[in-house]
Amino acid sequence: MVAEATNQNEAVTSWMDTPPRSPLLRHYSAKLVANMPWLDKLSAPLQSWTNGLFGKPKDVTYRVKDFLAGVWFGHPLHPVLVTIPIGAWTSTFVFDLAWLANEDDHAMARSAxxxxxxxxAGATGSAATGLANWVDTDGQEQRTGMLHAVLxxxxxxxxxxxxxxxxTGxxxxxIALASTAYAMVIYSSYIGGELAYSDGIGMNRAIPEGGPDNFVAVMDEKDLAEGKLTRVEVEGIAAVLVKDGSTINAxxxxxxHLGGPLDEGSYEDGVVYCPWHNSGFRMCDGCVVNSPAVYAQPTFAVRVREGKIELRRLEHA
Structure with a gap:
């Protein structure tokens, strides 16, 4: 690849704010979002209001966010609920076309x-669950999500x-209004796909592969301090250890959620909290204690042999 000559005094745009080159639809869609800084002025107060509404992880009100995020469901609830308005409005579009072909067909009109x-009705639930997923984003993803919400x-x-x-007859x-709305649905769905599959919002960031089927020594037991989160590498996957009394969990x-380093987080009452967005996980079994994470952490069997701590991965991500 030929290196490009640049002016040293020229402002450099971060790769995070640079749209993908191909295909053209993604390129121009990303440029459109980049040229809408006014969306940030909407995002900031909405994010602040939503965080105030949900409160903090140990607040009772935060359970509402956990429910909407999909902690109980095992993955985000939003993708399930969006099928209702998209499917229903697709049916409306088809029934409206059928009525236009025969305006005496009252059954088609009623169906539409x-x-x-x-x-x-479905859009209400979809909006609430989408908000619960969006509130912990920032940067370009936050702006893209705001455009998705405005649309x-x-x-x-x-x-x-x-x-x-x-x-009113x-x-x-x-029908003209509904058809315009349906055209917007198609592009808004595309934006939603970008958030999910390109930006990885709502995807499981815990590594799906890697880790041993047999016990592997990772460190000396004497080097593991009581109550201190300690990071080790286990054949392709990073693990965090904590010693709590006579028990070691990993x-x-x-x-x-978004790939934060749990070993840099905090540990309290058997729960590790991510330093990025405060997702909580039980160290004993990896289960989600509070959102924004909805996927449990992969866990490890732990044993001590000849003064060495050994780990074996237990399940898929």
């Missing part, structure tokens, strides 16, 4: 209206207006 209202808000307003116009105008050191 029913699906429109179902989509609006979805506009879609909801258009579809609600369409639903009300149908009640202005069906053709209502789980994956890479937080399943």
């Amino acid at each position: 209206d029913m699906m429109l209202w179902l989509g609006l 979805n808000g506009g879609i909801t307003v258009l579809n609600l207006s369409s639903a009300l116009l149908r009640l 202005q069906r053709r105008t209502a 789980i994956a050191a890479t937080c399943s």
Whole structure:
């Protein structure tokens, strides 16, 4: 690859803010987001308000966030609920086209209206769960998520207006609004896909592979201090150890939420808290104690032999 000559006084754009070169759809979509700094002015107060609403991990109100994030479900709840408005509004679009082909077909009109209202109901749950996933993002991902939310808000307003116009008999105008909203749904869904699959929001960051099937020595037992989070490498996967009395526990050191180093976090009452977003995991079994993480940490069997601490990975990420 030929090196490019640059002016030393020229401002350098971080790779994190540089859009992908291909394909063109991703390139121009990312440039669009980059050219919308005004979204940050919406993100900051919304994030502050949401964090204030949910509170801190040990607050009772935080359980609402855990529920919406999908801790009980085992992965984010948002992808499940978004199928309701997308599927319902797709049906509305099809039924509306059928009615336009035969305006005497009242069954098609009723079906379109029913699906429109179902989509609006589903959009409420989808928005709440999406907010719970988005609130812990920052940078470009936060801005992209804000654009996704603004688009979805506009879609909801258009579809609600369409639903009300149908009640007054202005069906053709209502169909025009719903069709415009559906076109926006397609692009907003694309943005949602970028957040999930490109930016990795909601994905499991704990390494899916690596780690031994047999016990491997990782350190001397005498070097493990009581209550201190200690990082070790175990055949391709980082683990964090903690000694609590006579018990030694070990789980994956890479937080399943966004990859934070758990060994740099805090340990309290058998729970390790990620230093990045405060996700909590039980050290004894890797289970999620509180969101934003929803995936449990891989765990290790621990044994001490001849003064060495040995680990063996127990399950898939």
